[in-house]
Amino acid sequence: MWILRINMKDLGYQLEEVPERYRLLFGRALTSQIVADEVPPLCHPLGPNNKLVFSAGIVTSTSAPSSARISAGCKSPLTGGIKESNAGSSWGPDLASMNIQALVIEGYPDQKDKFSGLYITWNKETEKPQVEFFDATEYTGKDVYETYPLIYKRFEGRISIASIGNAGEKGYGNSGIVFNDQAKRPSRYAGRGGVGAVMASKGVKFIVLSEKGSPGVPIVDKPLFEEGRKKMIDAIRTHPISKPKGGLNSYGTAVLVNILNEAGGLPTRNFSSGRFEGASKTAGEAIFETNKERMGKEVYNHACSPGCIIQCSNTLYNEDKTERASCIEYESAWSMGANLGVDDLDDIATMVHLCNAYGLDTIETGATIGVAMEAGVIPFGDSKGAINLIHEMGKGTDTGRMLGGGTEIAGKLLGVRRVPTVKGQAMPAYEPRAVKGIGITYATTPMGADHTAGYTICPEILGVSGKSDPLSPEGKAAMSRAFQATTAFIDSSGHCLFIAFPILDIASGFEGFVQECNGVLGTNWTAEDIVAYGANVLKVERAFNEAAGISAEADRLPEFMRMEPLPPHNQVFDVPDSALDAVFKEM
Numbered sequence: 001m002w003i004l005r006i007n008m009k010d011l012g013y014q015l016e017e018v019p020e021r022y023r024l025l026f027g028r029a030l031t032s033q034i035v036a037d038e039v040p041p042l043c044h045p046l047g048p049n050n051k052l053v054f055s056a057g058i059v060t061s062t063s064a065p066s067s068a069r070i071s072a073g074c075k076s077p078l079t080g081g082i083k084e085s086n087a088g089s090s091w092g093p094d095l096a097s098m099n100i101q102a103l104v105i106e107g108y109p110d111q112k113d114k115f116s117g118l119y120i121t122w123n124k125e126t127e128k129p130q131v132e133f134f135d136a137t138e139y140t141g142k143d144v145y146e147t148y149p150l151i152y153k154r155f156e157g158r159i160s161i162a163s164i165g166n167a168g169e170k171g172y173g174n175s176g177i178v179f180n181d182q183a184k185r186p187s188r189y190a191g192r193g194g195v196g197a198v199m200a201s202k203g204v205k206f207i208v209l210s211e212k213g214s215p216g217v218p219i220v221d222k223p224l225f226e227e228g229r230k231k232m233i234d235a236i237r238t239h240p241i242s243k244p245k246g247g248l249n250s251y252g253t254a255v256l257v258n259i260l261n262e263a264g265g266l267p268t269r270n271f272s273s274g275r276f277e278g279a280s281k282t283a284g285e286a287i288f289e290t291n292k293e294r295m296g297k298e299v300y301n302h303a304c305s306p307g308c309i310i311q312c313s314n315t316l317y318n319e320d321k322t323e324r325a326s327c328i329e330y331e332s333a334w335s336m337g338a339n340l341g342v343d344d345l346d347d348i349a350t351m352v353h354l355c356n357a358y359g360l361d362t363i364e365t366g367a368t369i370g371v372a373m374e375a376g377v378i379p380f381g382d383s384k385g386a387i388n389l390i391h392e393m394g395k396g397t398d399t400g401r402m403l404g405g406g407t408e409i410a411g412k413l414l415g416v417r418r419v420p421t422v423k424g425q426a427m428p429a430y431e432p433r434a435v436k437g438i439g440i441t442y443a444t445t446p447m448g449a450d451h452t453a454g455y456t457i458c459p460e461i462l463g464v465s466g467k468s469d470p471l472s473p474e475g476k477a478a479m480s481r482a483f484q485a486t487t488a489f490i491d492s493s494g495h496c497l498f499i500a501f502p503i504l505d506i507a508s509g510f511e512g513f514v515q516e517c518n519g520v521l522g523t524n525w526t527a528e529d530i531v532a533y534g535a536n537v538l539k540v541e542r543a544f545n546e547a548a549g550i551s552a553e554a555d556r557l558p559e560f561m562r563m564e565p566l567p568p569h570n571q572v573f574d575v576p577d578s579a580l581d582a583v584f585k586e587m
């Protein structure tokens with residue numbers, strides 16, 4: 001297995017054999033470890049000393065179900081701390097198939113307005129990956145829906161593409177890295193934390209992979225892997241949330257809109273209420289029914305990446321049966337919907353599509369516009385005004401550049417007090433005052449506010465892995481700690497986080513999950529071992545943050561959440577600081 005280092009100062013590259021201490025590290029575990037080992041914590045995130053690291057998971061590129069994730073790690077321009085953001089795409093499996101355990105992009109081009117593309121292929125003669133560089137400056141300043149087809153045309157055979165959009169090129173803290181989905185759409189984002197701006201700072205516009213002829217991922221114990229794989233497939237196909245035509249396959253993650261609204265935990269109009277009167281018009285069920293009417297048949301969701309049997313990715317179609325947007329995740333339906341007081345599904349879809357086209361993170365974008373609405377830039381409910389603000393971000397007008405810096409910066413510039421961020425990153429679609437455990441995750445994860453870092457929504461809202469009162473702070477620090485550690489391992493395994501539903505509820509599914517990983521690596525890990533592995537990832541990330549000046553005192557939610565009772569439950573965030581501190585102290 002290789003570490004492929006690409007130096008953007010001299011457009012050179014080198015292959016290193018993976019050192020023994022990294023042998024069992026993949027995905028988030030490896031991106032975070034390399035960042036911790038090699039990036040000076042106090043460096044400027046867009047300067048020459050930051051590094052952008054990609055790594056696929058342990059089982060990525062095998063036949064393990066729903067496991068085609070790719071992690072991107074660096075020091076974040078949004079939070080100033082360590083960042084791992086992941087996406088599902090054929091890109092991760094292709095990188096892994098070429099035995100590239102980590103791709104590290106280093107250095108800094110001398111010419112600031114020049115962008116390059118990287119074309120990474122498998123050389124059958126040397127039996128190693130190789131890299132060609134091409135001038136990609138001509139593709140800059142354009143919509144990624146325009147540039148992707150040009151890249152597909154430029155290279156022969158099946159390729160996978162990672163790219164940045166205008167948002168990354170302009171250095172926004174709110175910029176992602178976009179990967180292709182199965183239908184060649186530029187729609188799968190490692191969206192959070194400004195990773196797109198870091199890629200742009202290296203002068204990289206595209207990373208194109210062609211894995212043709214590559215050896216694939218070695219599996220040490222194939223029978224064990226196979227046994228685990230079958231157990232996982234059974235669990236995924238049985239669980240009501242993940243099974244075919246189940247919750248995710250029918251309604252996508254946007255199935256959560258009505259559920260969170262009912263629970264009073266759907267942040268509405270910049271986190272001023274937990275319930276939105278227009279929620280049902282923006283929910284997964286509404287997307288399903290709208291498609292049924294427009295397409296004349298029921299339309300079930302598709303897989304974002306190879307080998308996913310959950311298939312949760314939706315598409316909203318126009319009346320003329322053309323695509324309006326794919327995919328509208330729950331967090332996007334919320335950020336452009338309830339959070340802005342908008343209940344027009346077509347306008348929400350337009351906003352999601354524009355974020356994809358410009359390379360913006362939908363969560364950060366919606367949260368930023370919510371703060372701008374609070375400041376009176378445009379009124380709540382003004383979907384056309386919101387669409388216009390996204391265009392301003394994409395085009396880089398003065399207003400757009402200010403908003404592209406992210407929610408916290410926009411809040412400061414606009415003099416807004418209700419700014420829903422932690423460590424500089426905007427909160428996603430779950431209200432901490434109505435769902436206390438997720439608030440603890442937002443406060444304490446090294447990533448800044450991030451629901452995927454420890455999804456306590458499972459027991460607090462969905463009744464997965466037991467049931468827990470969302471309004472009670474009792475026992476939630478331990479719950480968040482356990483979810484964060486397990487999640488850090490899932491993010492390292494290469495599996496999509498949505499396998500959590502079946503493996504948490506079905507014991508044989510969890511067993512299969514551990515067996516798959518042991519089968520690939522030849523390890524003998526137990527359930528305790530993988531939690532310890534995840535906890536170690538978190539400790540590495542936390543240590544980086546501390547060295548970067550982000551101490552335990554930053555593990556807090558914004559003050560307004562402790563002061564303003566949130567309708568309809570009229571609760572404040574009442575988790576004591578001691579409980580927040582206990583998450584890592586007792587890890």
Ligand code: SF4
Nearest residue numbers: 303304308310312496
């Ligand atoms: S469950 Fe959804 S997000 Fe996860 S890999 Fe499958 S299609 Fe992609």
